[in-house]
Amino acid sequence: MQFSLAYIxxxxxxxxxxxxxxxxxxxxxxxxxxxKRVHSLKPFKTNVFGEVPLFCTxxxxxxxxxxxxxxxxxxxxxxxxxxxxxxxxxGVEDDSLLYKELKKLGFKFALYVTGPDSLSELxxxxxxxxxxxxxxxxxLDSSLQQYIAWDVETLTDYMVxxxxxxxxxxxxxxxxxxxxxVDEDIKANELVVLRLIEQANKIxxxxxxxxIAEIIQQDPTLSLNMLKLINSLHxxxxxxxxxxxxxxxxxxxxxxxxxxxxxxxxxxxxxxxxHLLMSxxxxxxxxxxxxxxxxxxxxxxxxxxxxxxxxSDSIMETSLEKILETISVDCEIExxxxxxxxxxxxxxQMILSYMEADWNKANExxxxxxxxxxxxxxxxxxxxxxxxxIML
Numbered sequence: 174m175q176f177s178l179a180y181i182x183x184x185x186x187x188x189x190x191x192x193x194x195x196x197x198x199x200x201x202x203x204x205x206x207x208x209k210r211v212h213s214l215k216p217f218k219t220n221v222f223g224e225v226p227l228f229c230t231x232x233x234x235x236x237x238x239x240x241x242x243x244x245x246x247x248x249x250x251x252x253x254x255x256x257x258x259x260x261x262x263x264g265v266e267d268d269s270l271l272y273k274e275l276k277k278l279g280f281k282f283a284l285y286v287t288g289p290d291s292l293s294e295l296x297x298x299x300x301x302x303x304x305x306x307x308x309x310x311x312x313l314d315s316s317l318q319q320y321i322a323w324d325v326e327t328l329t330d331y332m333v334x335x336x337x338x339x340x341x342x343x344x345x346x347x348x349x350x351x352x353x354x355v356d357e358d359i360k361a362n363e364l365v366v367l368r369l370i371e372q373a374n375k376i377x378x379x380x381x382x383x384x385i386a387e388i389i390q391q392d393p394t395l396s397l398n399m400l401k402l403i404n405s406l407h408x409x410x411x412x413x414x415x416x417x418x419x420x421x422x423x424x425x426x427x428x429x430x431x432x433x434x435x436x437x438x439x440x441x442x443x444x445x446x447x448h449l450l451m452s453x454x455x456x457x458x459x460x461x462x463x464x465x466x467x468x469x470x471x472x473x474x475x476x477x478x479x480x481x482x483x484x485s486d487s488i489m490e491t492s493l494e495k496i497l498e499t500i501s502v503d504c505e506i507e508x509x510x511x512x513x514x515x516x517x518x519x520x521x522q523m524i525l526s527y528m529e530a531d532w533n534k535a536n537e538x539x540x541x542x543x544x545x546x547x548x549x550x551x552x553x554x555x556x557x558x559x560x561x562x563i564m565l
Contacts, residue, residue, distance in 0.1 A: 175535075175550050176207045177528050178557070181228070181321065181343045186446035189341050190226040194530035204231040214554065226302070228283060285323065305339070347448070348529050359491055359499055365391050366437040371500040373433035374478055380426065385433065386418040394443075398436050430474050431461075434481050435563075442488045449488050451560065452528070456480035458556035459524045460517075467520055467542050472505075479506045479517055480524070527553060 174195060181190035195207040208229050272282065283302035304323040322334035325344030334342055359367070369388045372381065389395045396417055403420040404413055414420040421429055435454060442450040457480030464473035482502070486493040497507055508515035515521075523538035527549050539549055 174203065174206050174210060175527070175532055175546075176211065177530055177553060178227075179343065179530065180347055180448045181226075181341050182347065182446070182448065183341055184335065186448070188225065188446075188448045188451070190228060192228045192343055193230075196530075196532040204229065205235045214557065228302075283321075302341075304343075345529075359489065359495065362392065363441060363489055363491075364499065366395070366440050367496065367500045369395065369437045370434050370478070370481075371502070373430045373437075374474070374502065376503075382421055382426075382429070383418065385429065386421045389417050389421070389433075392440065394440050395436060398439065399432075402432060402436065427474065431477055434478055438481050438485075438488065441485070445488055449484050453481050453484045453488070454560050454563075455553075455556045456483055456524055456528065458559050459527075459552045460520055462552045462555060463520050463524065466544055466548070469516070469520065472517070475503055475506055476517060476520060478502065479509055479521060482506065482510055483521070483525075523549070524552075 176193055176195040178191040179194050180188050181192055183189040193207055193211055195203060208231060211227070211229070276282070283304055285304040286306075302321055303318045304321045306323055319340040321341040321343055322331075322337070322339040323343055325331050325334055325342050325346045328346055328349050330344070331342060331346045365388065369385065372385050372388055375381070389399055399417060399420060400414065403424065414423060424432065435457070438453055439450060442453075457477045460476035460480040461473045464470050464476050469476065482496075485496050489496065493510060497510070505515045505517055509517040509521050512518075519538055519541070523535055526532075526535035526538065535549060536546075
């Protein structure tokens with residue numbers, strides 16, 4: 174069962190929730206199966222995401238047939254999307270009674286509405302969230318619920334929804350590239366960070382660990398974050414490191430290349446919508462993990478860097494062309510970023526398609542490598558857990 178988490182954004186474009194996209198495979202039980210899988214993942218089992226709601230659509234027929242007792246009060250931030258057909262008589266009992274029983278177990282619901290008539294069920298639902306299609310034409314009353322503009326496809330739709338005072342926004346608009354002013358200059362502090370990415374990914378004789386340490390020391394935030402990382406339990410060092418030069422030597426080349434790039438991106442994304450950093454890091458990790466089974470084992474580091482750079486233009490609010498003029502990266506990475514022929518292009522498109530829930534394209538590319546149905550899901554799950562381990 175393939176799934177990915179899609180972002181629900183607030184009015185500042187920060188992540189305010191997640192929606193579980195999944196490949197239904199035409200099975201009525203698919204929604205319940207994906208719920209069980211996501212529910213069992215470490216990030217949600219331990220609630221490391223905090224009080225951020227996670228939305229999942231579960232078919233009414235499944236809610237009637239499956240016992241949810243074992244999940245009682247174990248997923249306090251899951252919201253199950255209720256469509257109008259939830260309240261159709263089942264022939265045995267009123268579905269509103271089923272809703273009340275599930276609510277006693279600690280489950281929460283969000284109501285998807287298509288028009289004013291759908292709001293008649295609000296007295297029964299007492300929903301925290303109201304999901305509205307773009308053509309619902311509702312007059313919003315924000316005193317009781319939070320309204321989510323649902324299935325927002327384009328940036329124009331997003332701007333219209335903002336003007337209507339929706340609280341949250343979900344849809345494919347988030348994957349639409351935003352045009353960047355090509356004349357925007359790269360700021361001085363950003364230039365330092367780009368130099369770090371460039372230097373950390375030098376090859377062979379050009380690689381200089383002392384130069385890397387010197388660049389890190391030019392930026393206080395980079396220096397602090399690097400020391401925190403080196404002294405974290407992730408690396409299990411026996412003594413505390415207080416010197417940047419000693420720390421970068423202790424890390425070793427492979428770890429240093431990866432973490433310099435990741436920390437640099439974190440600094441660049443400060444003050445920017447937080448979904449950009451999360452997406453870039455998960456893309457990077459998935460691409461890195463994809464190397465082994467796609468004939469690119471020796472290029473795992475390059476694939477990681479490629480994933481980080483895919484959103485560098487949005488993070489820096491600078492054109493990709495200008496960024497690539499500023500730093501020197503491997504030509505295969507550059508070609509993949511500008512959609513030219515590259516040995517990394519197929520991996521990149523496969524990972525991007527998966528994260529955007531374009532299952533047909535992602536699976537077509539996966540099958541071209543002769544890999545099994547669960548392979549991409551395993552990469553995504555690993556990347557998600559890895560992200561929560563290092564960032565939260």
